[in-house]
Amino acid sequence: MAPETIAAIVQTESHGNELAIGVNGLARQPAPASSIVQAVQIARYYVGKGYSVDLGLGQINSRNMKALGLTWDNVFDPCTNLAAAAVVLSGNYRGVRAGLHPQRALRIALSMYNTGSQSRGFSNGYVGKVIGNAGVSDGIQPVAIRVSAFTGATYTGEGSSAAAQLAALVAENTSASAQPKAAPPPPPPSWDVFARADYERARLAGEGENR
Template sequence: MDLPIDQCGNGVQAPIVEAIIQAESSGNPWAVNVNVRDGQAQPLLVPARSLDEAIAQATQLRAEGYSFDVGLMQVNSANVARLGVSFEEAFDVCTNLNMGTTVYNEFAAGAGRHAEEFDTPRKQMMATLSAYNTGSYWKGFVNGYVYRVLRYLGEPVQPRNTMIAAVTASMEVSLDFGSDLAGLDEGFTANEAGSGGLSGIDRGGELSEQKPPLSSIRRENDLGAGP
């Protein structure tokens, strides 16, 4: 599929967008994946075979109160609503690219405001990828999402246990969003059939100044070589 990333991708580099798409939906524009929370039943979804089926699934999941991700970039339903997009539009390739890269850029701006922690472009990209998937600048390291995207980018990564050790050390400022934001709480689990997490959340960019034991992302060696 030829993707109109230059026209619809809000300036995000095409290789990054393509890698996110592979990690999130494997290039399926009709993909729908549910984020099941504590107390919710796991719905049985048959992969949509058409746009109409995808729209019907999304409409039903919204009516039943689920959080879910849609389309090529697996944009979370909270962001679809926040951006004022209908489900009929959300599965359109250009619209989905536009929404997904809007969320990506929001998180990238937040990472850029914390240059003392993310002090290279590579670290800022990795933190942004983490937030895109989980709403947190560190949880996407722990769940393996960041390294999955890096592999699609063709970049070498260190063994996952080494990387997890790096990101579970303590740091001076929390890189997590508050649990009041949509789709992010301790009861959250992701549908492994698709994205593995949230494609963004209700809003991006602002960090809470808490100090729980989170990640230390200061040493370049911990994150692999890169600028």
């Protein structure tokens, strides 16, 4: 799934807060966590009370952790959380894309990401928010779609496959070639591995033009 799409989801779900916690069905949300340790403690407390909890940058639901191969040790890790978000969205997209225009399929996949339903994410405004956060006007410009070759299986009920996908995505996004080096102007936030990779490519291209 293209970095632009995941970035739009992150902005919509967590506003870039890698420790974001959303307790579903709780009228008064807990105070923001100030560390990973505290975030895990808060999330586990509410899960233990029977709530489902949305976690991290992509607001991965706690009830999907096992299927995605996630643990409390890594669910708040930015790269792992983003990879899990990509796995979920890609699985949704592949499940509905047959016979549909790619952009229509992507919007349905976004609805499913938020609600599990192919329609409720439209009626509650979520899909529109993601499209807006991607910097496009719905119906005019498309949100980018790029499903990686190794994300061939859906995550539901296939924990080992999902774990392999996560490992591949994390390795891809944390490899030496993907890590940017400090250079003016300041690079994007550390959690936004995709933007940082784009930043580095642009910097290297600029150096080439100046030679």
